[in-house]
Amino acid sequence: MNHAAHSFVYIFMRVGFALIALGALSPLFPAADLALTGGTVYPSPDSPLIANATIVIHDSRIAAIGPRASVRIPAGAKVLDCSGKFITAGFWNSHVHIFTPGLLQARNAAAPELNEQMDAMLNRWGFTSVFDIGSVLENTLALRRRIERGEIRGPRILTVGEPLWTETPVYVRGFIESNHIAMPVVNAPEDAVQRVRAQIQRGADGIKLFTGSVQGGGKVANMPLDMVRSAAQEAHRHHLPVIAHPQNSAGLEAAIAGGVDILAHTVPDSPSWTPAFTARLKQAHVALIPTLTLFDFEARKGGASDKDREQWIEKMVSELRTFSEAGGEALFGTDVGYTDHFDTTLEFTLMSRAGMSFPQILTSLTTAPARRFGFSGHIGRVAKGMDADLTVLEGDPAKDITALSRVRLTVRGGRILYTAN
Ligand SMILES: [Zn+2]
Structure with missing residues (x-):
């Protein structure tokens, strides 16, 4: 090949790569005005x-x-x-799981099936961005790629991939086993750091720590503080958020002391939150995803009486109320994908019952997550x-x-x- 031809090929390749790079940056294929x-x-x-x-x-x-x-x-x-x-502005759901049977084969499933799932769970409820906080990382990344290529209609997906726990929570064991999913436990702080590093390298946007993991029979496996701290420091070194499932008081304290950024739920197994406690959360800049609908879902699944269910939900609502009154940052989230309660009506009703105004709830749906996750320059308003x-x-x-x-x-x-x- 002569020099001119070389140059042509070189320029062609440069332009080609530039176009590919632009395509990768634009979130979706350009649409008509x-x-x-x-x-x-x-x-x-x-x-x-x-x-x-x-x-x-x-x-x-x-x-x-x-x-x-x-x-x-x-x-x-x-x-x-x-x-x-x-x-x-388009809504965020900061607590979802790309973990339903219909979404677990994201690489190969037909587009209409995936669209149907995304419509039912997310699109029809107004979500344009979601944070998946527990799933199979490779699968969630495959779904994200198909969405970004324009093959599937769906929101922007951030993901933590596989969560870190010292014992598998009792309520996901059966699902994990029957779907042949590997989610190993972590045994030591160094082990946790390696997992965090590896998952971030593979494409995770944050990490999820079970600082409390329900084991059945009233037992909770709490993550040791040095493990929480090591894992959180490693994620923060990469400027990525750390989300915790606290479950009980020990899990809450480990999350606060360990440098966790976001609580994935209000907490069933803890004393009622006092203004002094929520002031500590605010002081530590810890955000809260209430997931109030989850507790209704769990109570119904567990066959609780209407009275017990109402009492349990009122406890969660009061935690959010105390947190919100202290000026804490709430992020809207419902745990869909773990629950099949996709309808968001109850969540808004309960957030309102906790005393949150429309502007406060809109903040939890738009500007707060956009800022927290580093997107406020281009989404949220x-x-x-x-x-x-x-x-x-x-x-x-x-x-x-x-x-x-x-x-x-x-x-x-x-x-x-x-x-x-
Ligand atoms: Zn969840």
Whole structure:
């Protein structure tokens, strides 16, 4: 090959790689321009609403937003009439599991089957970003790749992959065994550090520690503090978050002392949270994912009486209430994928019962997780230049909090993930 041909091939390859690199950066395939007109927009939890608004989406980003009269719709844009609807930034669910039987073969399963699962569990509830906090890492990464390639309709997925525990929790043993999944225990701090390092190298976005792991018969296996601390330090060295399943008081204390960032649940086996305790959580910058619906699910599964179930839920609600009153940072999350209670209505009802206002709940769904997980530069608010991640609601969540679960349309990166019939 002569020199000129070499140069041509070289330039061609450079351009090719540049295109591939651009493709890898853009979250989804470019979609046609979209304009959402006539809706009421809540741009962020702390800014005034925009009535009768127009949002223009170009190349996966918000190109313009404002009162209808002030925004020009580009020729050729697809216009979606959102009159009577309410629009917020796309929701986060910070506690999910890509771990249902239908999602466990993500590499090879047919796209329509995966779409059906993603619709039922996530898309139809307005989620454009989720944090998977316990699953098979390779499988979750395979699903994420297919979503990012545009083969599957789904949210942005962050994942911890396999959680770390000193004993397998009793309630997942059967599932793990029957699906031939390997989730080994960790035996020593150095062992935990190696696991953290290996999983981050394989693509994990954080780590999950069972500082308390239920063993049945009222027993809880607590992770030793030096193990929690070593694992957390290793994750923090990579600037990644550490999420803990605390379960009881010892698990809570190990999480706080060990430098954990986020509690995956309110805590069933601990004394009621006092203002002094939640002030400590706030002081340590520990966020809380309430997962209140989970306790309803577990109580029903365990055959508890209505009275016992109500009492148990009220304990969890009061933990969230005390935490929220102390100014703690809540992250919305429901543990779907472990539970099959995909409907978010109960979670919003219970968060509201804990005294959280609409702006506070919207914070837990949008700006708080975006900031916590390092995305606030481009998601979490409806503003010009931000990613076009939007949730369109049938009703006004400022008047009725359960409107947050009646989703009309879910848009991620300008691409429609879900439309209600
Ligand atoms: Zn969970």
